[in-house]
Amino acid sequence: MKKIVLLLVLLALPLASQAQQNRVSDKELVSVLWAMGQMYPDGFTLSLDSLRQPTQGLAVSYLATQNSFDKKSLPAVIKHAHEHNNVVGGWYDPVEDKYYFDSTIIFPEDSLTAALAFARENQQHTVYDLGRKINIRSNYEEQDIRIIYDTDMGSSTDDLFALMMLYRYMDMKRCKLIGVVVDRMGKANADIVDVLNNYYGYPDIPIGLETQGAPDPKVWITYHNLPYARTTDAVPMFKRTVGDNGTYMEGYKLYRKLLAAQPDRSVTIASVGFVTSLARLLESGPDEYSPLNGVELVRAKVKSIYAMGGVFGDAVEPDYNFAQAIDFSLKFFELLPKEVDIVFSPGEVGDPLDYRPELVISDMNWTDFHPIKWTYQFLNCNTGQKMWDPQAVIQAVEGDDFYELSPRGWVTLTPKAETIFTPDPKGNARYQRPGDPVWCDMVLKYIRLMSIQH
Numbered sequence: 001m002k003k004i005v006l007l008l009v010l011l012a013l014p015l016a017s018q019a020q021q022n023r024v025s026d027k028e029l030v031s032v033l034w035a036m037g038q039m040y041p042d043g044f045t046l047s048l049d050s051l052r053q054p055t056q057g058l059a060v061s062y063l064a065t066q067n068s069f070d071k072k073s074l075p076a077v078i079k080h081a082h083e084h085n086n087v088v089g090g091w092y093d094p095v096e097d098k099y100y101f102d103s104t105i106i107f108p109e110d111s112l113t114a115a116l117a118f119a120r121e122n123q124q125h126t127v128y129d130l131g132r133k134i135n136i137r138s139n140y141e142e143q144d145i146r147i148i149y150d151t152d153m154g155s156s157t158d159d160l161f162a163l164m165m166l167y168r169y170m171d172m173k174r175c176k177l178i179g180v181v182v183d184r185m186g187k188a189n190a191d192i193v194d195v196l197n198n199y200y201g202y203p204d205i206p207i208g209l210e211t212q213g214a215p216d217p218k219v220w221i222t223y224h225n226l227p228y229a230r231t232t233d234a235v236p237m238f239k240r241t242v243g244d245n246g247t248y249m250e251g252y253k254l255y256r257k258l259l260a261a262q263p264d265r266s267v268t269i270a271s272v273g274f275v276t277s278l279a280r281l282l283e284s285g286p287d288e289y290s291p292l293n294g295v296e297l298v299r300a301k302v303k304s305i306y307a308m309g310g311v312f313g314d315a316v317e318p319d320y321n322f323a324q325a326i327d328f329s330l331k332f333f334e335l336l337p338k339e340v341d342i343v344f345s346p347g348e349v350g351d352p353l354d355y356r357p358e359l360v361i362s363d364m365n366w367t368d369f370h371p372i373k374w375t376y377q378f379l380n381c382n383t384g385q386k387m388w389d390p391q392a393v394i395q396a397v398e399g400d401d402f403y404e405l406s407p408r409g410w411v412t413l414t415p416k417a418e419t420i421f422t423p424d425p426k427g428n429a430r431y432q433r434p435g436d437p438v439w440c441d442m443v444l445k446y447i448r449l450m451s452i453q454h
């Protein structure tokens, strides 16, 4: 068997160099593709024009050549490829123990939405990113997950990336961002969200702002001037909906307004900052939006909360987000209705996801006007910044299968901001466990792929 493979490889190589000048016959292509299948047991993608493997782009198989898994099926695959994009992909299915060949189309890597739409039309489960070597799930259900994003925008940049992920998921129709609550005080921090809403094409998403929260939390990266950036011609760089003289609704009031208008148990909250606005929501009384008090309103409308924070396992130590405004945090833990599911994303889950500043800038090299790129160009983001916050958002949309989770239990908070987990199958709380290096690599590449979409 090995000898045959070697022979075929030797046949394939000279063909590759001649391919541009001399068109290879379809009969020869059958031999080449069959050999490729044996040379690349994990899969390959081959351009029939150049007989080279493309190294960039988003590969999707055509439905028409589905179930082509033996040598006899190759002529039909080649014929289809000639009539379409002249690309053939091969991949091994370990479940069926079969090696499949497909006529394939390659989208530019910044055309994920189009690639996903094509994959869905062609009943394909995944889009394969040739450059990053990751599969992007395409067989998701378009979902009506209603999300409120609660962020301490204006200090760490992972809040920016988590929000970017939400817009991308909205592009895919996998969720609906119904509002953003900025729990870090200061209008500039809400203006940053206003810029992002506009930049990513969702200028009307309502924004609320905390005014009675954590008094003076540490700022790691001071990107609060981002909304007011100007070009060299002194023109505002970024569009905004709420102008310099505009105002934002109080954070907990926006929560009340949004929740009151939603169906029962339909709202997901992704909380990646302090829980000050959430605590004030829970303490609130009936108002013009709802006759329910805050606890009743949350119990009625909120299905689950994904919260960046918590320290679990053997170490008992204070959590950063909960320590920033401990009185609010204690209130939040005390008043959160037990019927509301909560999943914590401890810092250690995002710790290995190091999106280096130079990579951020190069991933956004397609434009000079980008709010996240601006932050990385003009400020020192080399602060130990990791992709913590996106973990809460990704699970909220992708679902529980994407993460390894703890068993169920209850979580209480100590006055020192330590999170204490008590296992109980009836508990409302779970927490994410850190992924292995392969998983971390995949998730970081997934975030980077979203960064280059435009």
Ligand SMILES: [Ca+2]
Residues within 6 Å of the ligand: 151, 152, 153, 156, 158, 159, 272, 273, 389
């Ligand atoms: Ca945050």
